[in-house]
Structure formats: C-alpha cells, structure tokens
Amino acid sequence: MxxxxxxxxxxxxxxxxxxxxxxxxxxxxxxxxxxxxxxxxxxxxxxxxGKEGLYMAIIERHILANRIKLQNINSDNISSFEKLYRFIDGYVDNMRRNLAVQKLMYIEMSLTLRSQLNEQIVELLSKNLVQVKRIIDDGVSNGSFAKVDSDMLIASMFGTKIYLINASPMASILFNGHANSKDLLDDEMVVRLKNHLKTMFKLYLTKS
CATH class of the missing domain: 1.10.10.60 (Homeodomain-like)
Incomplete structure (x- = not known):
C-alpha cells in the first residue's frame, strides 16, 4: 500500500x-x-x-496496541510486582488518553443490536485479559503473590474503570460533589486511581 x-x-x-x-x-x-x-x-x-468495519478497525487498533504493551511487560525480566505496577500505570494512562473510544466500546458491548460487533470486541479483549491474568498467575506460581481469587480481583479493577467512564455523572458526584465535571479524569484523579489500584492489588497479593 x-x-x-x-x-x-x-x-x-x-x-x-x-x-x-x-x-x-x-x-x-x-x-x-x-x-x-x-x-x-x-x-x-x-x-x-462500511461503518461496522470502520468502527472495528478503530477498536482493534487500540486493543492490539494495548496487547503488545502487555506482552512486553510479561516478557520483561522484572519482578511480578514491578510487572503489575507497570501494567496499572499503562492501564490508567490509556484509560484517560482514549476515554471517548473506551466509553463507546463499553456502550456497544452492553447492547444487543449488533451482536456480531459485540462478539468481535469481546474476542479481541479476551486475548488482552489472558495477558493480564498471566501477570497475576505467574506471580502466584513463582511465590511472589498470595493465592487469591484473581478473577474477582481483575473484575474489581474493570468495575472501577467502567464506573468512572460509563457512570461519570455519578462518579463526579462522588469525587467532586457535583455531576457536571468536564474532566473527571484530571491529573489528580489519575494519580489517585493509580495509587488506589496499586494499593488494592498489593493488599490482596502480599503474602501474610
């Protein structure tokens, strides 16, 4: 081309x-x-x-870029906690950088009007999910992490993300006291979110 x-x-x-x-x-x-x-x-x-192909090209570009980053993290010769923290930093930065696209993606997945699109999105995201689970599962296997319900831990992280993106008026009330925040994910919130996720994962995964 x-x-x-x-x-x-x-x-x-x-x-x-x-x-x-x-x-x-x-x-x-x-x-x-x-x-x-x-x-x-x-x-x-x-x-x-057509439009669906164009939409999927946009979604696929973002998901594949994140998958490459996850694969690189998993292949790095660093500790399991370092891999986890690097993933969280990238996860939150990407969430803020591509907020509108992710909001649209999660809205589409909640609908049943375009089931074929939803299936394609889920299939792409599932491959990224495997890379996220690998970080935790490898840490458990090598003795760095405590044995926990990794599925629930990851779901808690995704739930926080979806709440901030797709329920932003409610999230704005919680964090800012009103529902009209133009930039919920400002610099301060990004730092808070990274610290929260790192603390949550560390509390669950640190061996007693």
Missing amino acids: TDDKLDTKAKILAIAEDLFAELGFDAASTRLIAKKADVNIAMLNYYFG
Whole structure:
C-alpha cells in the first residue's frame, strides 16, 4: 500500500474516531464521516467495508496496541510486582488518553443490536485479559503473590474503570460533589486511581 493510501486510511480512522466518540455509532453516518475526511463513500467502503468495519478497525487498533504493551511487560525480566505496577500505570494512562473510544466500546458491548460487533470486541479483549491474568498467575506460581481469587480481583479493577467512564455523572458526584465535571479524569484523579489500584492489588497479593 502506498504512503498516500496509508495517509488516507489514517485520516479516515482519525475523523471517524472523533465522530463516533462525539455522536455515537448510529448518529455518525458514513456520509458524514466521508464528508469530514474529504473522501467519497465508495472509498470509505473500499478500505473498511462500511461503518461496522470502520468502527472495528478503530477498536482493534487500540486493543492490539494495548496487547503488545502487555506482552512486553510479561516478557520483561522484572519482578511480578514491578510487572503489575507497570501494567496499572499503562492501564490508567490509556484509560484517560482514549476515554471517548473506551466509553463507546463499553456502550456497544452492553447492547444487543449488533451482536456480531459485540462478539468481535469481546474476542479481541479476551486475548488482552489472558495477558493480564498471566501477570497475576505467574506471580502466584513463582511465590511472589498470595493465592487469591484473581478473577474477582481483575473484575474489581474493570468495575472501577467502567464506573468512572460509563457512570461519570455519578462518579463526579462522588469525587467532586457535583455531576457536571468536564474532566473527571484530571491529573489528580489519575494519580489517585493509580495509587488506589496499586494499593488494592498489593493488599490482596502480599503474602501474610
């Protein structure tokens, strides 16, 4: 593929990501995306096969980038706690950096209108989940971590994330005293969230 075609695809992806995040999947029409990207709908369909293909290309790009980071953490010659803390730092940073995309992704997974899309997202995320579980399971196996219900521990972390992203008005009341916070995940909250998750994991995983 030539550089011009790569640039065009990247431009379409960037604009579609912004529109999906702003308007939602249904309201972000291919006609609008094509107009904003200054391409025709035929070209958009040629590259991505339609709106669902375009949406999945955006989601897949983010999930695969995170999987590579997780694989690198698991392959590093560092302690299990260092792997865990490095994962948490990256997890929270990615959560803030790609907030709109993740919010849209979790909304889609909660719906049944596009079951095939949901299945594709879950399949992609499940491979990342294997890498997260490996950090904990390896730590248990090598004696660094206590034996715990790792599934519940990971679910607690994901639950916190989903609460902050998809129930942000309630989260804003809890953390800021009102429901209209424009930037719930500001610098202070990012530090608080990282510290909370590290403390929670350490308390559960430290051997008594």
